[in-house]
Amino acid sequence: EAQVTQNPRYLITVTGKKLTVTCSQNMNHEYMSWYRQDPGLGLRQIYYSMNVEVTDKGDVPEGYKVSRKEKRNFPLILESPSPNQTSLYFCASRRESRTHQPQHFGDGTRLSIL
Amino acid sequence: GDSVTQMEGPVTLSEEAFLTINCTYTATGYPSLFWYVQYPGEGLQLLLKATKADDKGSNKGFEATYRKETTSFHLEKGSVQVSDSAVYFCALRITQGGSEKLVFGKGTKLTVNP
Numbered sequence: 001e002a003q004v005t006q007n008p009r010y011l012i013t014v015t016g017k018k019l020t021v022t023c024s025q026n027m028n029h030e031y032m033s034w035y036r037q038d039p040g041l042g043l044r045q046i047y048y049s050m051n052v053e054v055t056d057k058g059d060v061p062e063g064y065k066v067s068r069k070e071k072r073n074f075p076l077i078l079e080s081p082s083p084n085q086t087s088l089y090f091c092a093s094r095r096e097s098r099t100h101q102p103q104h105f106g107d108g109t110r111l112s113i114l
Numbered sequence: 115g116d117s118v119t120q121m122e123g124p125v126t127l128s129e130e131a132f133l134t135i136n137c138t139y140t141a142t143g144y145p146s147l148f149w150y151v152q153y154p155g156e157g158l159q160l161l162l163k164a165t166k167a168d169d170k171g172s173n174k175g176f177e178a179t180y181r182k183e184t185t186s187f188h189l190e191k192g193s194v195q196v197s198d199s200a201v202y203f204c205a206l207r208i209t210q211g212g213s214e215k216l217v218f219g220k221g222t223k224l225t226v227n228p
Contacts, residue, residue: 004157031214033216035218040220041220042203042218042219042220042221043158043203043205043218043221044218045215045216045217048214048216050214056213058216059217090157090158092158102148102160102163103158103160103216105150105157105158105159106157107155107156107157108156108157
């Protein structure tokens with residue numbers, strides 16, 4: 001089954017404790033992206049990757065890092081999480097970059113930073 | 115800058131009522147336009163899309179027409195069902211050179227009562 005898989009689905013942690021949210025897709029998609037969803041703000045793009053070893057900042061990259069060492073994985077790293085990063089996070093992928101193809105979304109990761 | 119403005123919700127309708135969710139956009143180039151739907155506890159799913167002016171996207175009884183003259187992409191459905199209850203996001207994607215930008219509206223929550 002074609003899917004985007006995020007882990008963990010839920011996490012409660014404390015300020016300053018490094019965490020990584022993994023994202024994996026089994027569709028051989030070139031393009032991958034991370035979003036955060038906050039009430040009243042909709043989805044905002046954090047980082048995206050057009051292909052392996054190519055990453056770019058989205059609208060709200062501060063406090064986040066990503067890597068794209070292989071096509072299927074695109075982890076989101078919070079080196080020193082803070083409470084304002086409490087949010088619902090979505091990973092997405094798409095078949096090719098620079099096309100009109102829609103994105104496939106994971107089921108989301110709810111992070112709570114205390 | 116590039117932006118998407120959706121009508122604010124929540125929207126509450128009775129089953130079989132007509133639905134319109136307004137969406138207008140501002141973009142520097144020629145974006146592709148999308149409507150995504152998010153059911154409770156799930157990630158976003160593509161509902162429909164349009165890639166150029168006057169294109170009409172349609173799916174599951176929903177329709178939206180890409181209107182360049184009014185920079186709009188309003189979502190409509192003639193007869194809603196309880197199962198249509200969800201949050202709906204309008205989005206645009208624009209590519210310039212080697213980079214890409216995806217912008218979402220804030221979402222409109224729809225509740226359909228039996």
